[in-house]
Amino acid sequence: MQLQLPFFPEHTRYINSTLGLFEKEGYVYYLHNGSPIYCHLKEDRNSYRFIVGNLICNKLCTIFIVIELIKAPKPCIEYVIIHELCHLIHRDHTKAFFELLKTEMPDWERWKKKLEMMI
Ligand SMILES: [Zn+2]
Numbered sequence: 001m002q003l004q005l006p007f008f009p010e011h012t013r014y015i016n017s018t019l020g021l022f023e024k025e026g027y028v029y030y031l032h033n034g035s036p037i038y039c040h041l042k043e044d045r046n047s048y049r050f051i052v053g054n055l056i057c058n059k060l061c062t063i064f065i066v067i068e069l070i071k072a073p074k075p076c077i078e079y080v081i082i083h084e085l086c087h088l089i090h091r092d093h094t095k096a097f098f099e100l101l102k103t104e105m106p107d108w109e110r111w112k113k114k115l116e117m118m119i
Pocket of ligand 1: 083087093
């Protein structure tokens with residue numbers, strides 16, 4: 001069996017050592033270790049949010065989101081960090097997870113909405 005080395009197209013923008021994205025013909029492609037993991041229309045903001053959320057939850061792009069968030073108000077950044085810290089206790093988005101999130105940040109929904117409007 002031959003081991004396949006990660007392959008990234010020339011114009012890939014790297015998020016970290018295993019994750020990159022590139023644009024082609026109006027689409028954004030996401031690669032993890034050289035394999036495509038997501039693709040969406042460049043203008044599709046909902047998909048963008050969904051993917052970024054997924055990458056964070058799968059621990060693939062914490063640094064990327066922090067860079068994106070620097071432009072966001074402080075409570076938005078806090079929301080993302082608290083969200084991630086709650087995942088150390090509850091891995092999934094279960095009822096228990098949201099209960100913990102609400103305990104740590106009662107107005108988290110407000111900042112999540114604000115953040116979504118910015119991205
Ligand atoms: Zn999460």
